[in-house]
Amino acid sequence: MVVRTVVVKNPAGLHLKPAACFCKEAVKYKSLVTFTCGLTTANAKSVLSVLGACVRAGDEIELVCDGPDEEEALAAMVRAVESGLGEDLSGSGAAEPPDHAENAGEALES
Numbered sequence: 001m002v003v004r005t006v007v008v009k010n011p012a013g014l015h016l017k018p019a020a021c022f023c024k025e026a027v028k029y030k031s032l033v034t035f036t037c038g039l040t041t042a043n044a045k046s047v048l049s050v051l052g053a054c055v056r057a058g059d060e061i062e063l064v065c066d067g068p069d070e071e072e073a074l075a076a077m078v079r080a081v082e083s084g085l086g087e088d089l090s091g092s093g094a095a096e097p098p099d100h101a102e103n104a105g106e107a108l109e110s
Contacts, residue, residue, distance in 0.1 A: 001066040002074045006081045009089050013056035016047075018085035023047050025080045031067025033077060044077065 010018050026033040026044035033044040035053070037060070042053040044063070055061060061081070065073040083089075 001064060002070045003062060003064050004074055004078055005060050005062045006078055008055050008057060008059050008061060008081060010084060010087050011057050011089075013059065014050055014053070014085070016051065018087055019047050019050040021086040022050055022077075022080060025076055026073070028076070029065070029067070029069050029073035031065045031070045031073045033073055034064045036062045036064070 008014060014022060023045055035042055035044055037053045037055050040053045043049040053061075063074060063077050063081075065071075065077070067073070
């Protein structure tokens with residue numbers, strides 16, 4: 001069994017897209033791959049389990065891999081989390097969300 005703690009850098013935490021990337025990486029390995037966030041332990045190979053852990057930006061997760069390819073699995077999972085799980089972490093690729101508040105009055109006047 002091998003263990004490593006990493007910090008989730010995704011601005012929205014592990015929502016559906018990064019959770020799916022996380023699981024897609026985990027299922028490549030024969031080892032049991034789990035993680036703990038706070039008091040919750042989740043199966044890294046299950047999207048529902050990952051989403052149920054409610055991992056937010058900045059949360060530390062403790063990855064645990066146990067099995068025949070545990071070292072390789074742990075290294076890959078750490079790389080995946082640190083690289084953003086398919087999301088751009090630089091901030092340059094993400095567009096600002098629209099400010100709907102400034103147009104709220106127009107909709108009411110129509």
